[in-house]
Amino acid sequence: MVRPLPARGRVPAALAVLTAGLMTFHGAVPNTPGRVGSLLESFLPWLGAAVVPLFLYGLLRRTPATLVALLLPVAVWTHLFGDLLLPPDAAGPRELVVVQHNVADDNPDPAGTARALAGTGADLIALEELVPDALPVYERALAARYPHHVVRGTVGLWSRYPLSGARTVDIKPADLTGPWSRGLRAVAAAPHGEVAVYVAHLPSVRIGPRGLASARRDESAGLLGRAVAAEPLDRVVLLGDLNGTADDRGLDPLTSRLGVARRGFAPSFPAGLPVVRIDQVMARSATVAHVRALPATGSDHLPVAARVALH
Template sequence: MRWWPARGARGRVLAVTAVLTAALLLLHRWVPNSGWGLGSLLETFLPWLGLVPVLLLMSALLRRSPAVLPVLLLPAAAWAYQYGGPLLPSAADGHDLLVVQHNVSDENTDPAGTARALMDAGADLIALEELVPPALEVYERTLAAGYPHHAVRGTVGLWSRHPLEGVRPVDIRPPGITGPWDRGLRAVARTPRGKVAVHVAHLPSVRLGPGGLAAARRDESARLLGRALDAEPYERVILLGDLNSTVDDRGLAPLTSRLGAARRGVAFSFPAALPVVRIDQIMARSATVGRIRTLAATGSDHLPVAAGIRLE
């Protein structure tokens, strides 16, 4: 008894899989998101669909199905169209500001070491999330030498080499969350190139369970943050934060429709032990975010990310 498809059938299975993969890469917005959140789930891990044509190629070669090889170019080309640009080498980015974004983790056992590692990056701005006492005092004390200006609201903070003004919290608390929950702040940095509004945010986490991807609170928080960005009087805006999503995820559309993300670099930042997604983001308006990269691991379950920003 034959337990696997005949050669011709195997070729057809490979071809259909290749076409479906290409379609998902190019038409992922058509995948419905209601109920199970399948659209957001797919978009969170969309870059990993690049492994499918590799596996299909290996299968075609092992099973001697050469006729299907041209079809495998479809998902490969679709992936290259979506993600080839960020992987291309580029000349050194000229930038006006170097920024670092890091969720330091409320369970970090070495806040002093984390702070020193972030200082070594030489950034102009450092945004931190999950700041809790007594670690907060350690960050403030350690970063003070290089960053004389800082602001903290709730569990998010911003450290700057340049003076800060207009500091205030940003209410991004979605309905249903009670108790203390301050995870957004806004400040204006007085840089040598002029004033820039800097927002730091930590959007709610998502959960994957039997009912699919639970992201309603994160999505609502993103909408609230989008409204705050619309109300921002300064044209130049930088957003730094743990947004608990990738820039492909439609859940961040209220932000990605208003701000530009990095044009180069992949920089998977989570989980630190084996990064598979970048949920730590650097975005900007009236400014260009250069190549984004990860920094060395700290005591957090996230990796820090850094990028140069050229102001317009």
């Protein structure tokens, strides 16, 4: 006769199965009301943390069923995110090193931030929240190592290689009035061929009583996605503060067209206790081989560095 599951093991076992189900079928969670689906996906890797208290409960209360049930969320988490924990592959001959950083419009030390970025040795540096008072500071500090740069509105791109075809990319939500320019595109003449580089800063999202307020971010992502889809060059690298994680369905217009990092978690926000990476590096006809967070600057974001292997 099959013995029923002890009562004290049913709830934690059910929670383990629920955790695995949410990670596996997060796309089935509706986004209304309050864009709860996007909110879940923003913190999707952190669902794995539920395993820790459930494991301790199963261990202390001696409920083998709970411990067995926990194998399911562990397996799902490993399948979804385990590759990000693997060490990076060896650098190849056709790689670019890129840095993405929201430098913050209230950064108290733009000069120090610029020096730290220049010291990364990156090929390309993308910056957001460039305000008029601080822009000359970045231009002076980066000029020696990055002789080529373009700025459109509050976003900019610095490059070791010549830039051409620079233009503004209109990602402004329809309900905004007044000046608002947060997207640019330029072509970098990299040693192994031209690369179309996009720099973008999508609108902020807020978490409130009604859930995740991301309508403007989602609209802007759609506009940026259409611009990338229309890009005539095969190779595309997108750098930006996208105010969303790669798992967030609000960024589907981008993640459906561009590849994301294969290695590295690199949480970038908030800088004091980073829990999510909303600073993204994505690519087409190229592979984002590895991404990592850099030491803090005067910003509320951490800089993010990535290796991009060109195809």
